[in-house]
Structure formats: C-alpha cells, structure tokens
Amino acid sequence: xxxxxxxxxxxxxxxxxxxxxxxxxxxxxxxxxxxxxxxxxxxxxxxxxxxxxxxxxxxxxxxxxxxxxxxxxxxxxxxxxxxxxxxxxxxxxxxxxxxxxxxxxxxxxxxxxxxxxxxxxxxxxxxxxxxxxxxxxxxxxxxxxxxxxxxxxxxxxxxxxxxxxxxxxxxxxxxxxxxxxxxxxxxxxxxxxxxxxxxxxxxxxxxxxxxxxxxxxxxxxxxxxxxxxxxxxxxxxxxxxxxxxxxxxxxxxxxxxxxxxxxxxxxxxxxxxxxxxxxxxxxxxxxxxxxxxxxxxxxxxxxxxxxxxxxxxxxxxxxxxxxxxxxxxxxxxxxxxxxxxxxxxxxxxxxxxxxxxxxxxxxxxxxxxxxxxxxxxxxxxxxxxxxxxxxxxxxxxxxxxxxxxxxxxxxxxxxxxxxxxxxxxxxxxxxxxxxxxxxxxxxxxxxxxxxxxxxxxxxxxxxxxxxxxxxxxxxxxxxxxxxxxxxxxxxxxxxx
Amino acid sequence: xxxxxxxxxxxxxxxxxxxxxxxxxxxxxxxxxxxxxxxxxxxxxxxxxxxxxxxxxxxxxxxxxxxxxxxxxxxxxxxxxxxxxxxxxxxxxxxxxxxxxxxxxxxxxxxxxxxxxxxxxxxxxxxxxxxxxxxxxxxxxxxxxxxxxxxxxxxxxxxxxxxxxxxxxxxxxxxxxxxxxxxxxxxxxxxxxxxxxxxxxxxxxxxxxxxxxxxxxxxxxxxxxxxxxxxxxxxxxxxxxxxxxxxxxxxxxxxxxxxxxxxxxxxxxxxxxxxxxxxxxxxxxxxxxxxxxxxxxxxxxxxxxxxxxxxxxxxxxxxxxxxxxxxxxxxxxxxxxx
Numbered sequence: 001x002x003x004x005x006x007x008x009x010x011x012x013x014x015x016x017x018x019x020x021x022x023x024x025x026x027x028x029x030x031x032x033x034x035x036x037x038x039x040x041x042x043x044x045x046x047x048x049x050x051x052x053x054x055x056x057x058x059x060x061x062x063x064x065x066x067x068x069x070x071x072x073x074x075x076x077x078x079x080x081x082x083x084x085x086x087x088x089x090x091x092x093x094x095x096x097x098x099x100x101x102x103x104x105x106x107x108x109x110x111x112x113x114x115x116x117x118x119x120x121x122x123x124x125x126x127x128x129x130x131x132x133x134x135x136x137x138x139x140x141x142x143x144x145x146x147x148x149x150x151x152x153x154x155x156x157x158x159x160x161x162x163x164x165x166x167x168x169x170x171x172x173x174x175x176x177x178x179x180x181x182x183x184x185x186x187x188x189x190x191x192x193x194x195x196x197x198x199x200x201x202x203x204x205x206x207x208x209x210x211x212x213x214x215x216x217x218x219x220x221x222x223x224x225x226x227x228x229x230x231x232x233x234x235x236x237x238x239x240x241x242x243x244x245x246x247x248x249x250x251x252x253x254x255x256x257x258x259x260x261x262x263x264x265x266x267x268x269x270x271x272x273x274x275x276x277x278x279x280x281x282x283x284x285x286x287x288x289x290x291x292x293x294x295x296x297x298x299x300x301x302x303x304x305x306x307x308x309x310x311x312x313x314x315x316x317x318x319x320x321x322x323x324x325x326x327x328x329x330x331x332x333x334x335x336x337x338x339x340x341x342x343x344x345x346x347x348x349x350x351x352x353x354x355x356x357x358x359x360x361x362x363x364x365x366x367x368x369x370x371x372x373x374x375x376x377x378x379x380x381x382x383x384x385x386x387x388x389x390x391x392x393x394x395x396x397x398x399x400x401x402x403x404x405x406x407x408x409x410x411x412x413x414x415x416x417x418x419x420x421x422x423x424x425x426x427x428x429x430x431x432x433x434x435x436x437x438x439x440x441x442x443x444x445x446x447x448x449x450x451x452x453x454x455x456x457x458x459x460x461x462x463x464x465x466x467x468x469x470x471x472x473x474x475x476x477x478x479x480x481x482x483x484x485x486x487x488x489x490x491x492x493x494x495x496x
Numbered sequence: 497x498x499x500x501x502x503x504x505x506x507x508x509x510x511x512x513x514x515x516x517x518x519x520x521x522x523x524x525x526x527x528x529x530x531x532x533x534x535x536x537x538x539x540x541x542x543x544x545x546x547x548x549x550x551x552x553x554x555x556x557x558x559x560x561x562x563x564x565x566x567x568x569x570x571x572x573x574x575x576x577x578x579x580x581x582x583x584x585x586x587x588x589x590x591x592x593x594x595x596x597x598x599x600x601x602x603x604x605x606x607x608x609x610x611x612x613x614x615x616x617x618x619x620x621x622x623x624x625x626x627x628x629x630x631x632x633x634x635x636x637x638x639x640x641x642x643x644x645x646x647x648x649x650x651x652x653x654x655x656x657x658x659x660x661x662x663x664x665x666x667x668x669x670x671x672x673x674x675x676x677x678x679x680x681x682x683x684x685x686x687x688x689x690x691x692x693x694x695x696x697x698x699x700x701x702x703x704x705x706x707x708x709x710x711x712x713x714x715x716x717x718x719x720x721x722x723x724x725x726x727x728x729x730x731x732x733x734x735x736x737x738x739x740x741x742x743x744x745x746x747x748x749x750x751x752x753x754x755x756x757x758x759x760x761x762x763x764x765x766x767x768x769x770x771x772x773x774x775x776x777x778x779x780x781x782x783x784x785x786x787x788x789x790x791x792x793x794x795x796x797x798x799x800x801x802x803x804x805x806x807x808x809x810x811x812x813x814x815x816x817x818x819x820x821x822x823x824x825x826x827x828x829x830x831x832x833x834x
Binding site for chain 1: 536539584585587588591609610613617620621624634635637757758760811812816817818819820821822823824827828829831832
C-alpha cells in the first residue's frame with residue numbers, strides 16, 4: 001500500500017482520492033487490502049470502488065485486443081473477489097463490466113456486417129462465433145440482447161435481418177447501458193423466436209453439418225466446445241480488435257456509475273405505490289435506501305414507522321437515523337452490513353419526525369410482539385441471490401419469520417447492483433461473524449472467560465419469506481429475479 | 497403459405513411408404529438405446545416419419561406430423577413425456593416456417609436440416625444431460641446427504657459427476673435411494689445408478705418408499721428427475737415423488753428437480769387426477785379376486801405410474817440453461833408457443 005495514504009484514514013473516500021493519481025496496479029493492491037481489512041465494506045461502497053477501479057483499469061489498458069482486455073478485467077475481478085468473497089457487489093460489478101465489453105463488441109460487429117447481407121448463409125459469419133453469450137436463452141426477450149440472438153435457421157436469420165435491421169441498430173445504441181427495465185421487454189411482439197427449447201434443433205454452426213462441434217448456440221453444447229469457444233472468441237476478437245471499443249466501454253462504465261448514483265432515488269420513486277396513508281411500517285437498521293424511501297412517502301402521506309434498533313452492530317447508526325435522518329458521520333466502518341456508507345450530500349437528509357411521521361424505536365426482541373399491529377415490513381439488504389433469497393443484517397430473518405407468522409407482507413429494497421447471479425449452494429457460508437466484544441465487552445473479564453460469545457453480522461433470508469422486491473427497475477416477485485439476473489449478466493461471466 | 501396440393505386426398509399415415517410405422521419405430525428407438533429419453537425418441541420417430549414421406553407441401557407435412565403424433569400418443573399409455581418431444585418438433589417446424597415466410601425453398605431447407613441432423617439432436621439431448629450434471633453437482637456439497645428416487649438418468653449423471661468432482665477423489669456425500677420393494681417388477685430401476693455410485697465410493701442406502709418420511713430427517717436435500725415439466729412449473733414424475741415433495745416441504749428440505757428443457761410440456765394439470773391419462777393406481781373392489789393373475793399386471797402398472805408434484809413444493813429446476821424457478825417454465829413455453 002502506498003505510504004501516501006497512511007496519513008488519512010483509509011476508506012472509500014481516501015481510496016477514490018488516490019485512485020486518480022496512483023498507478024493502476026497499486027490501486028488494485030490498495031483496494032484489495034482495504035477489502036481484506038474491511039475498511040471498505042457494504043455493497044454500495046464496494047460497488048462504487050469497483051466501478052471506479054475498473055474504469056481506471058479499462059482506461060489504462062493498452063492495445064486493442066478485446067480478448068486481452070476481458071482477460072485483464074476478469075483477472076482483476078478474480079483477485080478482488082478472492083480478497084473478500086462475501087462482498088458480492090464487487091463480483092457483480094465485474095460481471096456487469098465484462099458483459100458490457102461483450103455487448104460493445106457485438107454491436108460493433110453488427111455494424112461491420114452489412115445488415116441486409118446474407119449473414120445467415122455465409123457459414124463463418126462473425127456473429128455465430130462471437131455469441132457464446134447467448135447460451136442464456138432466458139435472456140432472449142431483452143431488447144438489449146435482441147440483435148444478438150442466434151439464428152435458428154439460416155432462412156430465419158435472413159428474414160430477421162431484413163425486418164429488423166434498422167430497428168436493431170438504433171435500438172441497441174439507445175439501450176446499450178444495461179439499465180433496461182425488463183418489464184419493457186415484453187413490448188416487443190416480434191421478438192425473434194429463439195429459445196433454449198429449440199436449442200436441440202439449432203443449426204450446426206460449423207460449415208459442414210457432420211463435423212463434431214455442432215452449434216455454439218446450443219446450450220447443451222457448452223461443455224464440449226469450451227476450447228472451441230475460446231478459440232473462436234479469439235478469432236472474433238482479432239476482427240473486432242481493429243476497432244477501438246475502449247471509448248464505448250468507458251461510457252458504459254460511467255453509466256453504471258450513474259446507475260449507482262441514482263439507484264436510491266429510483267427506488268424511493270416507488271414509495272407512494274407501496275406505503276399508504278395511516279399504515280404502520282416496520283423497518284430495521286440504518287439503511288439510507290429505506291430512509292429515503294420512507295421520506296419520499298412522507299412527503300404525501302402520514303404513517304407510522306416502527307424502527308427496530310438492531311443491537312449490537314447497528315444500533316448507534318439506527319439512533320442517529322431516527323434523530324438526524326442519517327447515520328453517524330464517520331462510523332461507517334462500524335455500521336453493520338446494511339447498505340450505504342455515509343453520503344456526502346447530507347443536505348437532503350432529515351429525520352422522519354421532521355416530516356411529521358411518528359417513529360417508534362423498539363428493541364429487536366420486541367419484533368414479534370409488535371408484528372401483529374404492523375401492516376408492512378420494509379427491509380434493506382446486503383446482497384440478493386439468484387434464487388430470490390437475500391443476505392441482510394442480522395435480525396432480518398427473525399423479522400421475516402415474525403412477519404410470516406402474522407401474514408404481514410415483507411418488501412425488500414435493493415439496487416440491481418446488489419443482485420448476484422450466484423446461487424446459494426450453502427447458505428451457512430454466507431453468514432459472517434463479527435466482533436463479539438460488541439455483545440460482551442472485553443472489560444467484562446469474568447464473562448469473557450466464562451462463556452463463548454458469537455456475533456453474527458448477517459442473516460440469510462430465504463426467498464419464501466419475501467413477498468416483493470423493489471429494485472431501481474420496479475417491483476418484482478422473488479420468483480422473477482432469475483429474469484433480471486439473466487438480463488444483466490452473461491452466463492459465461494457467472495463464474496469469474 | 498405454399499399452395500397445398502392436397503388433391504390426392506386427405507393425408508394419412510399412408511402418405512409415406514406404407515410399411516413405415518411410427519409407433520414401432522419409436523419403440524425400437526427406445527429399446528435400442530437405454531440412454532434415450534422419451535421426448536427425444538419421439539422426435540427421432542417423427543424425423544424418420546418425415547424421411548419416409550413424400551410430402552412436398554407444408555400443410556401436407558403438418559398433417560402428416562399430426563397423424564403420426566396422434567398415432568404415437570394413442571399407442572402409448574402415458575404420452576405426457578412423449579408429447580413434449582412431438583410438440584417441440586412441430587412448434588419448431590411451424591415457427592421456422594413462419595419466420596421464413598413459408599416459401600418453398602425455405603421449407604425444403606428446414607426439412608433437409610431436420611432430416612440430416614437427426615442423430616445430432618439425440619447427441620445434444622445427451623450432452624444436455626452432462627451439462628445439467630456439471631451445473632447440478634455444485635448442489636451436492638461435502639458432507640451432505642441426498643435423497644432421490646426412480647431411475648432418472650439425469651439424476652444418475654448428476655450424482656456421478658458430483659462424485660467425480662470431489663477433489664480428494666473420495667466422495668464425501670451420501671445418497672439415500674428410494675427403490676421399489678424387491679418383489680415388484682420395477683425393483684431394478686435405479687439399481688444401476690446405485691451400483692455405479694457405490695463403485696465410485698459413494699455410500700448409498702436403499703430404502704423402501706415407506707421409509708421416505710423416516711429418512712427425511714437425516715437428509716439435506718431431495719433431488720429427483722422428471723418425465724415432464726408442466727406449464728405451472730410442477731412436474732410429472734414417477735409415483736411417489738409427490739409425497740417426497742410434501743415431506744421435504746414439511747421438513748424444510750430443499751427439493752430440486754433435474755430435467756432437460758426438452759421435457760417441458762404444455763399442459764396445466766390442476767391436480768393428481770387431471771393428467772389426461774388413465775392410471776389404475778387406486779382400484780376399488782368389493783371382492784377379493786384371485787391374486788395370481790392380475791397382480792403382475794397391476795404391479796407393472798404401478799411401476800410406470802406417475803404423479804404430479806405441484807410447483808409450490810419445488811425449490812428449483814436444474815436445466816441445461818441454468819437453475820430455474822418453477823415460474824420460469826411457463827415463460828420458456830410461452831416463447832415457443834406464442
């Protein structure tokens with residue numbers, strides 16, 4: 001770690017400050033050590049730092065070889081995720097950027113091949129090779145991936161390119177940022193019919209139908225053609241390499257940054273649809289997202305908020321949120337797994353009480369007792385997983401179970417950047433344990449000697465306990481999240 | 497649409513060469529390759545049908561396919577799985593023709609593609625099984641115990657792959673395999689998988705169907721195969737799967753289904769007795785008739801009988817395109833039908 005940062009408290013602000021000036025490699029090292037020492041923690045700071053760092057990595061990248069660029073991003077991503085596997089936002093952003101590069105390359109190649117040509121008929125057509133991404137057939141609805149769908153038959157492709165060439169082109173340029181609201185995707189009735197179900201029949205993409213590597217497009221072929229894919233990816237990249245895609249990629253990364261910026265406001269924009277007059281809403285911890293959400297609703301409606309203090313990891317921030325509308329400045333490293341760091345724009349923060357909302361602070365143990373009066377539970381989250389489950393600060397599962405017992409709806413607020421394509425094969429390894437002196441201080445020598453104290457920081461809440469997710473794209477049922485995952489990540493990037 | 501030259505009379509199975517029989521082709525395909533699933537065998541049989549026919553127009557071909565499909569469906573006692581294959585085939589033909597505008601050359605191209613790549617489809621279907629196995633083996637963690645049933649080849653492939661994947665070479669998971677009573681005709685089903693797993697060093701216990709509830713307490717997850725995955729995300733699977741799903745749900749164990757996506761079938765059963773097939777699982781009687789003769793038949797019946805597991809019992813469907821939630825199934829089906 002560069003000695004220049006030793007003077008200031010290491011953390012997100014200091015990292016972002018030095019990022020501009022210090023060389024890329026040392027920035028990566030610095031970020032890794034910050035992650036390891038948990039000096040940057042929680043989804044949003046991690047996502048921000050990762051995005052900024054990748055921006056530097058891409059900008060710093062010399063050469064025009066797309067494959068090398070992707071390998072570079074992937075390599076950085078591997079190091080970052082290895083440093084702190086539980087901060088899944090890091091991996092999410094890396095995957096988003098990788099997907100971005102793929103899409104930029106695809107768009108460029110489409111621009112290369114005259115759209116009206118018989119691309120389908122010419123056997124080694126670029127797009128056939130270059131679209132291993134499409135093995136995710138689930139995502140074929142998305143307008144983003146539209147132009148990228150694999151032809152099922154040459155004839156079909158031909159017809160499509162005739163019909164859709166213009167559409168595909170301007171559309172994709174508009175839609176390049178992976179910000180698509182997936183609900184809009186149904187608006188395209190003429191979407192090419194290409195699905196995994198037809199994967200069985202898809203054309204062998206090799207010129208001779210008898211050759212063994214048949215159809216990169218077919219999802220079923222992936223394990224066999226892995227090396228093949230790598231090769232074709234290389235060749236395609238040679239072709240694409242003549243173009244400089246860096247500018248496009250950087251622009252895309254900036255759009256991710258914008259998304260991170262606006263995400264909280266966007267989520268808050270849905271507040272009025274979900275919080276009604278005179279409701280009693282239960283919230284937990286000190287999440288800025290939730291606070292903004294409630295404030296937005298408070299502008300128009302009067303309701304009551306029951307605030308669970310979330311002792312011992314987050315209670316100080318919770319008090320501060322109730323009193324001042326924001327976390328205690330400078331305690332971000334101490335705050336539990338929730339989501340936000342201290343925001344710089346604190347002008348907009350004010351306590352809910354100043355908006356005329358009555359806030360009731362309760363200890364965690366009172367959750368079940370008070371749940372019978374609550375109309376709605378609103379939870380913040382650390383990470384949302386592909387199966388609809390989520391990781392949130394400890395106590396969330398308790399609340400969710402109590403809500404289930406009383407049939408109270410549970411609404412989870414989460415930016416899309418927190419949505420991870422990973423599947424929780426083992427939920428126990430997702431739970432992190434923290435400083436047990438928060439539960440029992442070390443000054444209490446007798447107690448420390450006499451018992452074992454554990455302080456889990458987060459909880460895994462299974463999908464069945466959540467009724468609705470609100471992301472910056474809108475409200476989704478937990479069972480629908482797979483779709484948003486498919487819209488935002490390419491299958492090859494899931495395993496970094 | 498191309499002009500349909502149906503002046504030669506209504507299309508029938510005799511449209512092709514008269515000695516070709518789609519049902520016997522289907523059956524011999526299934527018999528010749530134990531690795532073949534019913535939907536794929538049905539697709540193969542339809543490809544053969546196409547090859548033997550002289551149909552030159554689209555409507556002739558479609559009529560021919562309809563006749564062949566109906567012949568197949570009526571000849572097989574439980575055509576649910578099969579119909580997934582035939583539907584997929586027909587939809588593929590129709591949608592590729594629709595997209596081409598239905599000109600004559602395009603029709604020929606599609607037809608040639610289907611005819612010349614018959615083996616390829618089978619190949620891919622088998623490979624998708626391997627793909628599922630490579631996805632699904634991550635579910636089987638060290639130290640866990642898996643409950644499974646039936647003779648599903650995908651489940652077998654998944655468990656074998658999980659055994660192979662363990663870095664030390666020692667498989668560190670255990671399997672509880674639900675098998676039929678030894679006297680029943682379906683008893684050997686699954687024994688092959690059991691044997692293969694034991695060879696790989698996986699500890700396998702075989703229990704009877706009655707012991708499912710008993711063993712559920714020591715099981716970490718349930719993995720089953722399926723004959724068909726229906727629109728609402730539920731599955732049609734061998735008799736006994738439904739109760740496993742209910743027990744797993746009540747004890748909070750995850751219940752995973754492994755199925756290739758060509759098993760997705762467009763039907764929406766509302767319950768056990770809404771499958772559209774005749775099953776004599778529950779047979780009311782007022783007298784004890786002689787046990788010797790019909791019993792063999794009855795056992796045979798129960799070995800092939802199926803039940804319907806509703807989607808709310810299913811945690812995830814592991815397909816070759818990833819782990820889907822049950823609600824994702826309808827979307828995939830909608831994509832090919834509408």
